[in-house]
Amino acid sequence: MTDIPRIPEDIEGGNLDLPVTLSASVLLTSLPRDGQRALQKAAHPTPTKVTIKFKAMGSAPMLNKDTYKIKTSQRFENVAVFLRSQLGIGPADSLFLYINFTFAPALDENVGNLWNCFKTGEELIINYSMQSAFG
Amino acid sequence: MDTVALRRAVWNGSIPCRIELDPSESRVFDAVGPYFISLPRMSYIPLYMAEIYRFFTPFLIDTSVSCLENAWLEFETVPLKCLLSFAEFMPVRYDRHWPVGVLYDLFTGRDPTVTSADEEDEHSLPWKLVLRFQNFPIKHIMRIDSGNTFQGAAFARNGHAKAVLGLSKSESNKLWEALQFHNFDHFWNINEKILSETVAGPLRSFSVRVYVPSTPRVIQQPIPPYVDNNEPQTVGTALNSLLPELFPSKRTPVLSRPVIHGVVISMSTPLIELFPIAMYPDGFLHITLAMSG
Numbered sequence: 001m002t003d004i005p006r007i008p009e010d011i012e013g014g015n016l017d018l019p020v021t022l023s024a025s026v027l028l029t030s031l032p033r034d035g036q037r038a039l040q041k042a043a044h045p046t047p048t049k050v051t052i053k054f055k056a057m058g059s060a061p062m063l064n065k066d067t068y069k070i071k072t073s074q075r076f077e078n079v080a081v082f083l084r085s086q087l088g089i090g091p092a093d094s095l096f097l098y099i100n101f102t103f104a105p106a107l108d109e110n111v112g113n114l115w116n117c118f119k120t121g122e123e124l125i126i127n128y129s130m131q132s133a134f135g
Numbered sequence: 136m137d138t139v140a141l142r143r144a145v146w147n148g149s150i151p152c153r154i155e156l157d158p159s160e161s162r163v164f165d166a167v168g169p170y171f172i173s174l175p176r177m178s179y180i181p182l183y184m185a186e187i188y189r190f191f192t193p194f195l196i197d198t199s200v201s202c203l204e205n206a207w208l209e210f211e212t213v214p215l216k217c218l219l220s221f222a223e224f225m226p227v228r229y230d231r232h233w234p235v236g237v238l239y240d241l242f243t244g245r246d247p248t249v250t251s252a253d254e255e256d257e258h259s260l261p262w263k264l265v266l267r268f269q270n271f272p273i274k275h276i277m278r279i280d281s282g283n284t285f286q287g288a289a290f291a292r293n294g295h296a297k298a299v300l301g302l303s304k305s306e307s308n309k310l311w312e313a314l315q316f317h318n319f320d321h322f323w324n325i326n327e328k329i330l331s332e333t334v335a336g337p338l339r340s341f342s343v344r345v346y347v348p349s350t351p352r353v354i355q356q357p358i359p360p361y362v363d364n365n366e367p368q369t370v371g372t373a374l375n376s377l378l379p380e381l382f383p384s385k386r387t388p389v390l391s392r393p394v395i396h397g398v399v400i401s402m403s404t405p406l407i408e409l410f411p412i413a414m415y416p417d418g419f420l421h422i423t424l425a426m427s428g
Contacts, residue, residue, distance in 0.1 A: 020349055021211040024244035027426060028349045035390045035426050042380040043350035113355040117342070 004051065007070040007082045047073035050115040051122060054083060057098075057129040061087060067123070072112025076105050083128060098127045139323075141412045145396050146319045148176040150239045153261040154208065156191045160201055160268050167194040171261065175317050176236030176396055177416060180208060180215055182315055191266060201268040208264045210242050214272040215264070234415050236396055240423040241346050247397050247425060314416055322416065329418070330411055341368075341410050345377055345422045348391075354378065355419075360407050370409065371402030374422070381424065391424045399425060 028036060049069045056062045063086055070079065080097055089095060098104050099118050115124045136144070151173050158165045170190045174183060188203045195201040208215045216233045239245075239262060306325050313321035340357030347354070358373045366372075370393050374382040381391040386402055393400045395413050406420070414420055 019213050020351065021213045021242045021244070023211060024242060024349045027244045030428060031426055032428070035428075038380045038383075038390045039347070039349065039426065042347050042378055043352050045352075045380075110353065110355075113353065116356045 004067055004069045005065060006049070007052075007068045007074070007078065009071060009074060009078065045073075047071040047112070050112065050119075050124065052079065052111075052115070052124045052126055055125060055127050057101075057127045058131060060128055060130050063087070070111055072110070072115065074111045075107065076109045076111060076114065077107040079111065079126065080107065083126075089130075094130060096129045096131070098129070100125055101127050138412060142323060143319055145413060146175070146177055146317075146322070148236060148396055149173045150176060150235055151261040152264055154187055154264045154266055156194060157265050157267045160196065160266070161191075161194050162196045163194055167191065174235045176234065176239070178235055178314065178317060179233075180235060180238075187266060195268075205268045205271055206266060207268075207272065208266055210238075210262070210264055213242065215242070234417070234421065237346070237415075237421045237423065240394055240397055241348070244348055245397075245425075246428075247394055247399050248392075310416075326416070330414075341406050342419045343373060343377070343406075343422065344419050345374065346424065347378070347381070348424050348426055358406065367405040367407050369402060369406065370400055370404045370422075373406060374402070388427065391426050394423045394425050395420065 028039065031039065049071055052068055052070055054063055054066045054068075068082075076097075080095065083097070084091070084095060087095070096104060099114060100120065105114055111124075118124060151171070154170045154172065156167050161167050170187055172183060172187065174180070184206055185203060187208075188206055192198060215238050243262070306328070309321055310325040312318070313325065340359050343356060343358045345354045346352075354377050356377060358368055358377075360368055362368050362372050369385070371382070371385040371388075374393060375385040383389055384402075388402055393402070395409075400409070400413075400422075410420055
């Protein structure tokens with residue numbers, strides 16, 4: 001399992017996190033210290049690595065390597081950017097990603113959540129297509 | 136209260152909102168008055184956008200730019216996450232939106248046990264939202280080009296997909312209309328069917344989303360209905376396994392208290408009883424947290 005390549009983090013360095021409202025963030029400063037510490041820990045869990053597998057649909061080109069490890073803390077956008085670079089397609093070319101042939105996750109969805117909810121066996125299967133499917 | 140009465144209480148929960156047009160979008164700057172609207176907690180903002188838009192249309196600088204498709208609401212400069220703009224809001228996609236109640240509880244960080252008299256002004260109702268059009272927050276409210284409308288796609292949820300996909304076309308239309316018109320009886324008529332099929336079949340898991348306060352972290356995980364020793368899974372045991380940092384105990388809320396539909400929920404509540412009452416239309420139990428001060 002150790003020879004499975006990894007998807008690098010923050011390929012474009014873009015921060016997709018939804019900003020926190022002022023009302024919600026002032027809560028932090030008024031918390032007792034143990035609450036603050038617990039919240040910090042909860043906000044940044046130690047990421048683990050999970051396996052994702054790309055599957056081409058329709059006329060989409062196949063990948064030489066289709067199985068990758070990815071940190072659970074990553075955003076789904078990183079998966080999309082990585083796949084684009086592997087396929088060597090430009091930013092203007094369309095690429096559609098689906099989970100389990102059914103739905104397209106939001107770009108700011110957390111990979112760990114997707115893996116937890118939609119994995120097949122121990123792999124999260126991501127179907128990709130150059131044309132939109134299921135429409 | 137029986138199940139139906141509790142469901143109705145949850146269904147009737149609403150947030151009074153005061154919506155202002157961003158002055159930079161207005162031809163009369165800040166001279167346009169606010170629009171007041173009561174948004175059901177169980178509903179979704181895009182369903183009410185046309186109504187809000189209609190009120191502000193006469194005051195918009197250029198309606199070709201400030202069109203309904205570009206409209207979004209924000210609270211304290213943070214866009215209310217809808218994932219999809221109004222134009223793409225379709226029956227099959229509503230599970231990708233954040234429900235009004237979740238947005239309110241999360242974005243205000245309001246502690247439901249604090250009475251309004253103790254609250255500072257900024258936290259009091261109505262909820263003050265701003266309508267905007269420029270610089271559409273594309274990363275937080277996804278827009279899909281028209282060629283990409285994968286109908287029937289969205290309900291891939293553990294334990295739920297089958298029942299939901301098994302709905303007839305007219306049933307899924309009814310479910311959608313029930314949400315559009317906020318009709319309790321129509322909604323539960325269909326939703327009961329989804330639930331009963333899920334519950335009657337081998338119930339594998341509840342879909343739970345937990346929002347970590349003051350951070351963008353959301354934990355979404357299927358939760359089995361029973362724990363190892365065949366005891367029913369409670370709010371406390373679920374949170375203890377999902378977020379041990381904030382819930383070191385399975386029974387006592389030490390650092391943080393679970394909030395569902397704006398109400399603090401007891402840690403000992405079994406999910407198997409809570410879920411059929413408190414689930415949102417998207418089939419998830421959304422839990423926000425109130426930190427203990």
